[in-house]
Amino acid sequence: MGISIELEINGASVSKEVEPRLLLAYFLREELGLTGTKIGCDTSQCGSCTILLDGQAVKSCTVLAVQADGGSVTTIEGLANGEYHPMQQAFWDNHGLQCGYCTPGMIISCIDLLNTNPQPSEEEIRHGLEGNLCRCTGYHNIVRAVQAAAETMNG
Amino acid sequence: MAGANNTNGAQGVFGSSIRRREDPELITGQAKYTDDLQLSGMVYCTILRSPYAHARIRSIDASQAEALDGVLGVFTAKDIEESGIPGAIPVGWLLPDMKIPEHYMLVKDTTRYVGDGVAIVVAEDQYTAHDALELIWVDYDPLDGVADPHKATVEGAPLVHEEAPGNIAFDWEIGDQEKTDAAFANAAHIASLDIVNNRLIPNAMEPRAALADYNSITGELILYMTTQNPHIHRLLMSLASLGLPEHKIRVIAPEVGGGFGSKIHHYADEALSAWASMQVGRPVKWTATRTETYLTDAHGRDHVTHGELALDAEGRFIGLRVDTYAAMGAYLSTFAPAVPTYLYGTLMSGEYDLPAIYCHVYGVFTHTVPVDAYRGAGRPEATFVVERLVDEAARVSGIDPAEIRRRNFIAPDNFPYATQVALEYDSGNYAGTLDKALATIGYDDFRKEQAAARERGQHLGIGLSAYIEACGLAPSAVVGSLGAQAGQWESAVVRVHATGKVTVYSGCSGHGQGHETTFAQIVASALGVPYEDIDVIEGDSGVMPHGWGTYGSRSAATGGSAIASAAQKVVDKARTIAAHLLEASEEDLAFEDGQFFVKGSPDQTQSLPDVALQAYLAHNLPKGIEPALEATSFYDPANFVFPFGTHIAIVEICSRTGHVTLQRYLAVDDVGNVINPMIVDGQVHGGIAQGVGQSLYETAVYDESANLLSGTMLDYAVPKAHFLPSFETDRTVTPCPHNPLGVKGVGEAGTIASPAAVVNAVVDALSPFGVTHIDMPVTPEKVWNAMHS
Numbered sequence: 044m045g046i047s048i049e050l051e052i053n054g055a056s057v058s059k060e061v062e063p064r065l066l067l068a069y070f071l072r073e074e075l076g077l078t079g080t081k082i083g084c085d086t087s088q089c090g091s092c093t094i095l096l097d098g099q100a101v102k103s104c105t106v107l108a109v110q111a112d113g114g115s116v117t118t119i120e121g122l123a124n125g126e127y128h129p130m131q132q133a134f135w136d137n138h139g140l141q142c143g144y145c146t147p148g149m150i151i152s153c154i155d156l157l158n159t160n161p162q163p164s165e166e167e168i169r170h171g172l173e174g175n176l177c178r179c180t181g182y183h184n185i186v187r188a189v190q191a192a193a194e195t196m197n198g
Numbered sequence: 199m200a201g202a203n204n205t206n207g208a209q210g211v212f213g214s215s216i217r218r219r220e221d222p223e224l225i226t227g228q229a230k231y232t233d234d235l236q237l238s239g240m241v242y243c244t245i246l247r248s249p250y251a252h253a254r255i256r257s258i259d260a261s262q263a264e265a266l267d268g269v270l271g272v273f274t275a276k277d278i279e280e281s282g283i284p285g286a287i288p289v290g291w292l293l294p295d296m297k298i299p300e301h302y303m304l305v306k307d308t309t310r311y312v313g314d315g316v317a318i319v320v321a322e323d324q325y326t327a328h329d330a331l332e333l334i335w336v337d338y339d340p341l342d343g344v345a346d347p348h349k350a351t352v353e354g355a356p357l358v359h360e361e362a363p364g365n366i367a368f369d370w371e372i373g374d375q376e377k378t379d380a381a382f383a384n385a386a387h388i389a390s391l392d393i394v395n396n397r398l399i400p401n402a403m404e405p406r407a408a409l410a411d412y413n414s415i416t417g418e419l420i421l422y423m424t425t426q427n428p429h430i431h432r433l434l435m436s437l438a439s440l441g442l443p444e445h446k447i448r449v450i451a452p453e454v455g456g457g458f459g460s461k462i463h464h465y466a467d468e469a470l471s472a473w474a475s476m477q478v479g480r481p482v483k484w485t486a487t488r489t490e491t492y493l494t495d496a497h498g499r500d501h502v503t504h505g506e507l508a509l510d511a512e513g514r515f516i517g518l519r520v521d522t523y524a525a526m527g528a529y530l531s532t533f534a535p536a537v538p539t540y541l542y543g544t545l546m547s548g549e550y551d552l553p554a555i556y557c558h559v560y561g562v563f564t565h566t567v568p569v570d571a572y573r574g575a576g577r578p579e580a581t582f583v584v585e586r587l588v589d590e591a592a593r594v595s596g597i598d599p600a601e602i603r604r605r606n607f608i609a610p611d612n613f614p615y616a617t618q619v620a621l622e623y624d625s626g627n628y629a630g631t632l633d634k635a636l637a638t639i640g641y642d643d644f645r646k647e648q649a650a651a652r653e654r655g656q657h658l659g660i661g662l663s664a665y666i667e668a669c670g671l672a673p674s675a676v677v678g679s680l681g682a683q684a685g686q687w688e689s690a691v692v693r694v695h696a697t698g699k700v701t702v703y704s705g706c707s708g709h710g711q712g713h714e715t716t717f718a719q720i721v722a723s724a725l726g727v728p729y730e731d732i733d734v735i736e737g738d739s740g741v742m743p744h745g746w747g748t749y750g751s752r753s754a755a756t757g758g759s760a761i762a763s764a765a766q767k768v769v770d771k772a773r774t775i776a777a778h779l780l781e782a783s784e785e786d787l788a789f790e791d792g793q794f795f796v797k798g799s800p801d802q803t804q805s806l807p808d809v810a811l812q813a814y815l816a817h818n819l820p821k822g823i824e825p826a827l828e829a830t831s832f833y834d835p836a837n838f839v840f841p842f843g844t845h846i847a848i849v850e851i852c853s854r855t856g857h858v859t860l861q862r863y864l865a866v867d868d869v870g871n872v873i874n875p876m877i878v879d880g881q882v883h884g885g886i887a888q889g890v891g892q893s894l895y896e897t898a899v900y901d902e903s904a905n906l907l908s909g910t911m912l913d914y915a916v917p918k919a920h921f922l923p924s925f926e927t928d929r930t931v932t933p934c935p936h937n938p939l940g941v942k943g944v945g946e947a948g949t950i951a952s953p954a955a956v957v958n959a960v961v962d963a964l965s966p967f968g969v970t971h972i973d974m975p976v977t978p979e980k981v982w983n984a985m986h987s
Contacts, residue, residue, distance in 0.1 A: 064325070073324070078234035079227015081455075083403050084488035088911035091403060119227035131225040135217055138880050142710030143224030144403040144455030150225065169920035176911070178403050178456050179710050181887030181948075182919040184880060 048112040052077070053121025061108045068092040070108035071118060079119035079147045083176070090175030093148035093155075094118050100155035102148075102174070119147035122154075129195040130154050130188070139188035141179035149175045153189050161197055163189070212723035215876035218715045229453040232407040232422050237481040240409070241270060243474050244327040245467060245484070246317040246334050247493060248309035251343030251565040251904030252356060255307055255316065255336060263319060263333040268326035270478050272334060274317045275304040278473060287466050288438040289530035290430075290683045293539060296368040296561070299359040301529040303439060303466045303473070309338070310358055310528035311566050312906055313493025315466050320474050320482060343565035343904030347525035348502040350564045358528055358563035367526045367561040368535060372543040372619050378556035381517030385508035389590035394973045395579045397500035397525065397898040398891075399908070400572050401916050402709075404455025405486040406495065408468040410475040418446050419475070420740075423468050425451045426461045426707055427747020428739045430684065431468070434532075439469040440476075451737030454709030458888070459571040460495040461709065462749045463532040467494065492909045497898055498572025500525035501538065501579050507587040513597045515606045517554040518546055520583055526561050527568035533682075534570040535561060540680050541576030541668075547617035548584040549628040549666045549842060550606040555618040565904040571749065573888055574667075574949040581665045585954035589661070589961065590970060599958070600636055603664045604629055621668055623840050627868070630930045632664055635844040635866040638928060644848065652966060657851040658861075659963025663955035666842040669751035669943035672835035687834035688752070689743040690760035692721060692768050694827040696814035698807025700725065700732040705745010706757035707737040711881070711945065713753060716873045720758055720939065724765035725806055726792025743830060751841070751943025754873060755934065760833035762938040767829030775813055775827075776804040778820040839934045839942040843867035845886075845951040847959040856982030858894055858960055864926040865951065870934045870942035878944050879927050885948020886925055891917045892949075893956035893974050915975075 045060035052075065061070060071077040071094070080103055083091035092103040095117040122128040130150050133139065140146040149172070156163065156171040163171060168189045169182065177185060223229040260272035278285045287301040304315045317334055321327035342356040349355060350365040358365055382388065402424075409422040419442055425431050428449035436444040454461065467484055475482040486494065501524050508517035524538030543557040588606075592599040607628040608615045615623045636642075641660070648658045671677050674685040689705035702721055706713060714734040722729040735741060745757070769789060776794035777784040780802065787794050793803040809827065812818060816825035848862040865882050872878050895915035899907040908914040915921075933940030953974060960976050961969055969984045 062325070069324070072234075076236070077227070078230065081231075081404070082233070083405065084911050086488065086910045086912050089403065089488070119225075123226055127225065134225050135221045138218065138876050140221060140224055141712070141880060141884065142403065142456040143220070143229055143453065144231065146224050147227045165924070166920070169918075169922075172919040176401075176403065176916050176918065178401055178458070178888070178916065179884045180880060181883035181885075181917075181925065182922055183883040183925050186919065186924065 046109050048109055050111050050113060051115040053117060063109055065108045066104055067106040067108045067111050068103040071103060077118050077120055081144055081147060083144065088176065090152060091145050091148040093151045093175065095151055095155065100152050119150060128154070130192045133188040133192035133195065137184050137188040137191055139180065139184045145175060145177045149177060149185060153192065156189065157193055157196060162193055211719045211729050212873055215874055216715060216719065218712045220712060220714050231404055231453045231455055232409055232424050233485045235409050235422055235452060237409065237411055240481040240483055241320055241322055241478060242324045242327040243471050243482050243484040244319045244331050245315050245470065246331050248305065248312060248314040248316055250309055250338055250340045251312050252341040253309045253338040254341065255305065255309065256339055257337045258317060259335040260317065263330040266326065266330050266333060268322040269330050270320045270322070272317055272319050272330065273477065275302055275306045278303055283441045283473065284438055286438040287464060287529070288434060289535065290532045291536040292681045292683065293368045293370055293535045296535060297359065297362040298530060299361060303469050312904070313567055314528065315470070318470050318474060320478050345564050345566050345900035345904040347500060347523040347562040347564055350562050351523060351560060358565055362563055365563040367530060367563050369560055370539045371558045373556040374554060374618065375556040378517045378519050378554040381554040382506065382508045382519065385516060386511040387509040387591065387595045389507040389587050389594050391505050391586055391590055391971050393503045393505060393583060393586060395499045395501040395503065395582060396892060396974045398498040398572055398896055399492055399898050399914055400458045400460035400495050400498060402456035402458055402460055405488055405491045406461065406467065407485040408471040409481060409483045410472040411481040412472065412475040414479055418448070419472055420448045420450065421468065421472055422450045422452055424454050424461050425449065426457045426709055426749050428707055428737055429705065429744050430747055431464060432739045434464040435469060435472065440472055448740035451707050457709045458573040459498065459575060459749060462747070463496050463570050465494060489910055492914065493567060493906065496531045496570035497527065497567050498569065499579060500569050503583055505583045505587050507591045509591055509595055513595045513602055513605055515550050515552050518552055520546060520557040522559045523562050524559055525564050525566065525569050527564055527566045529568050531568035531570035534568060536682065537571050537576045538579070542580045544619045544621050545577050545580035545668060546584060546619050548581065549608060549664050551608045552618060557619065566900060573885065574946045575750065577667045577946065578889065578950045578953060581663065581950050582954050585663045585665065586957065586971065589958045593970065599662055600632065600641060603662065604632060622837065624837055625932050625935050626840065626842055627930065627932050628664060628842060631842065631844040631866040631868055634928060634930060635846050635864055638866070638926065639846045639862065639864050655853065657853055657963045659849050659851070659959040661847045661955045661958025661962055663845045663951045663958065665845065665951040666840055667947060667950045668838040668840055669946060670755035670835055670839045671750055671752065672756065672838055674834050684746060686746060687832050688756040688760040689745045689830065689832050690757065690764040691743065691830045692761065692764040692828060694768055694806065694810045696811050698727065698731065698810045700727055702732060702734045702761060703742035704734065704736045704757050704761060705742055706748045706753040708748055708753065711748065711753060712877045716754065716877060717758065717761055719873050720761050721765050724762055725768065727806060751945040754941045755839045755937055755943050756833065756835055758939055758941055759835065759937040760831045763833050764829045764831035767831065768827060771829065772806055772809045772827060774820055774823055775809050779804050779812060836936045839937070841867065841869045841942040841944065841947050843947065843951060845955040847955040849956065849959040849963055851960065851963045851981060853985065856978035856985060858976055858981060860890060860923050860956065862926065863923055865948060866928045866930065867944070867947050868930045868932050869944040869947065871931060871940040872929070873941065881944045882927050882948045883925050885946060886952045887917055887922055889949040889952025890922060890956055893953040893976060895921060895975050897975050
């Protein structure tokens with residue numbers, strides 16, 4: 044019943060046989076142990092499961108693992124490369140997280156946001172994050188973190 | 199990677215905005231939450247939930263589910279009863295004459311809310327466990343249900359429990375009715391409002407989960423779970439649910455993704471997971487779907503209230519009368535009875551010198567998810583009643599809202615102040631935060647701008663909320679006399695190792711608050727040890743002494759004080775040893791920056807690590823002094839702590855759509871001494887967001903048959919980033935006079951203050967339309983109708 048898929052995950056190539064209905068989020072978490080990607084809802088609202096698929100932010104609870112066949116996936120575990128990604132650093136420096144559960148998806152979405160709009164206004168940041176929910180920070184310091192990261196990444 | 203902060207050792211650590219040491223694991227995805235854990239041989243549990251608010255179960259046929267490949271078992275209440283465990287989900291706060299209906303781990307014959315647990319499946323994998331739920335056939339006989347706490351008390355309403363006529367769980371009052379009625383008889387003005395405090399769903403981003411590992415050989419259960427208070431869960435698992443001896447249960451809180459109250463309570467689901475592990479002899483994991491969290495996490499608020507405030511001719515408050523119907527939901531959740539009573543009625547004096555108060559509360563059963571503590575717990579509801587009535591009083595008396603507050607504040611020289619509703623406020627300077635807030639927001643200028651805007655047909659409004667809150671419930675004896683089946687002290691162990699490094703154990707259990715950082719800051723300052731040399735451990739009933747956990751803004755005030763107290767004991771013991779080593783008398787020793795020395799002779803020192811090493815070697819200790827260097831404290835506070843402040847919201851209302859835009863939000867809080875300003879600001883931000891959520895966006899909606907209509911994140915508006923502005927924060931500092939750190943609580947302040955600030959601003963904006971009140975959430979539809987009625 045399984046379908047063979049082959050994809051690149053955080054720079055390493057992975058081949059697995061998966062059930063056709065298996066969601067990418069569960070594939071990452073359960074099959075590969077990449078539990079940094081979180082699952083916070085069942086209606087694709089919360090964004091905790093956001094990853095980069097071929098460089099674009101997607102909600103991995105809304106993608107079947109078989110749809111990612113041949114693709115390249117970056118999860119929160121794959122961001123730091125000897126040093127933190129500027130967005131991770133900015134979240135730490137600006138207290139952009141509290142419980143940390145939304146944080147992996149939020150950081151990925153923020154990176155995607157700056158990839159498409161390197162110098163967003165506060166309003167653009169807030170609208171850019173409408174796919175990600177945070178219940179702890181009131182988004183105040185997340186906005187500050189994105190602004191700080193934008194400065195680092197543009198500088 | 200970027201290293202730790204340069205904290206300059208212990209100097210100035212208390213009070214500085216150190217970046218959180220928790221964060222590196224969280225920003226890299228390395229932190230392990232309950233659902234991230236895998237144990238060898240682990241299987242999965244899912245729970246079949248009632249689709250009816252009220253139904254009798256005629257029969258359950260699980261044969262098809264049991265036959266599904268990969269299913270280990272399907273269990274119902276009958277199986278739990280036959281296993282001989284107590285199987286109960288108890289209530290932990292008792293009020294006089296309260297009706298306490300049976301609450302069993304699974305429904306025996308009647309379901310009482312949509313989501314009530316009917317059966318469980320245990321299967322080899324998660325997908326199969328969910329598939330099997332679809333194959334259990336339950337024959338329900340649907341009955342009428344009721345969701346509104348006021349309608350539930352009307353004659354003829356469907357009964358949730360036969361033993362509770364009129365659906366009344368309890369009938370509670372506080373204050374002096376006669377005196378209050380007399381005040382109203384003499385009033386020059388009376389402000390009167392009917393208020394609905396909307397039902398909320400907590401929405402911690404991490405859904406609840408449990409991973410239970412029962413060892414039938416040793417009889418030990420290790421239960422990893424999403425908890426704010428591992429020891430409370432251990433106690434209730436042992437006493438009421440599983441019947442296992444307390445010392446054979448170890449409850450561990452791994453990383454916990456927010457709680458806001460929802461992870462305080464003892465639910466059936468985690469107990470069922472543990473029981474399932476005992477049945478199948480393998481580790482069992484249960485993880486709620488988001489829909490399940492909507493259907494089972496205790497909801498918050500849900501009051502129907504009539505409130506009145508009496509004034510004399512000078513605009514002084516002379517009496518407050520409040521009558522509330524508070525929903526309990528289908529069963530009494532863990533601390534539910536305390537929320538609309540001792541956490542609500544006792545706050546009715548607000549910041550005001552109020553000579554007569556009477557508050558009456560019916561706790562009401564409804565066919566809904568149980569209601570219990572949610573961020574603020576009773577205090578947002580009380581503050582909303584008081585601060586809305588104060589604005590209405592300003593309107594009926596023609597006095598400016600800022601002025602009427604100032605005129606009625608308890609004066610700074612009037613502390614301690616005994617309210618008419620049982621609390622003794624220990625300190626406060628209410629005009630201090632009001633003045634600062636008015637100056638920062640530019641109150642007088644705003645009024646001019648507002649008048650000019652009205653000329654242009656633009657609708658601006660400003661709203662004040664001058665709040666007080668009582669948090670860090672205490673002392674234990676008082677809380678016990680009010681009905682708590684729990685203590686409210688906190689434990690701490692400060693262990694200095696032989697090398698001078700320190701491990702701190704706290705009975706609190708953080709889930710996003712940054713305790714590992716702030717508690718280390720406390721100890722660094724107290725011991726003069728570098729911040730980097732201190733580790734903080736929480737959340738494991740097998741490791742630390744009994745503690746009561748993290749909720750009710752208690753961790754800094756109670757847990758922090760326990761740590762400070764244990765650290766002081768360490769210093770006292772170290773001083774004795776240092777005096778011996780320096781051949782001096784203890785009284786002659788100074789202790790600065792971690793060094794003991796004879797006053798006036800700072801050249802010859804014994805550092806804390808020097809003393810620690812000698813304490814462990816024990817070769818040369820003073821007579822009667824035991825080896826090692828650690829201390830335990832069980833700190834029982836003398837009183838609640840009383841944070842206060844003034845929050846101001848400015849809104850603009852679109853006259854075409856009724857849409858409310860929150861233009862500015864300012865919080866001036868007084869939380870006493872501040873351990874880490876960055877973290878305190880973060881708590882305020884998050885609190886405001888949840889209060890703004892309640893006032894503008896969020897509400898749990900039940901239909902007439904008590905079906906939850908807002909059962910997903912699609913239907914329930916957890917605020918998104920663009921729903922909110924950036925917040926302005928400021929502080930005054932009035933230290934708590936009765937705890938060693940002078941700290942108060944901050945976790946709930948924003949949630950307590952903000953709903954009244956926002957709604958007062960909306961009503962202010964709509965005053966030209968004759969609007970005097972509008973219920974939350976203030977949706978465009980409600981505003982538009984108010985403008986056009």
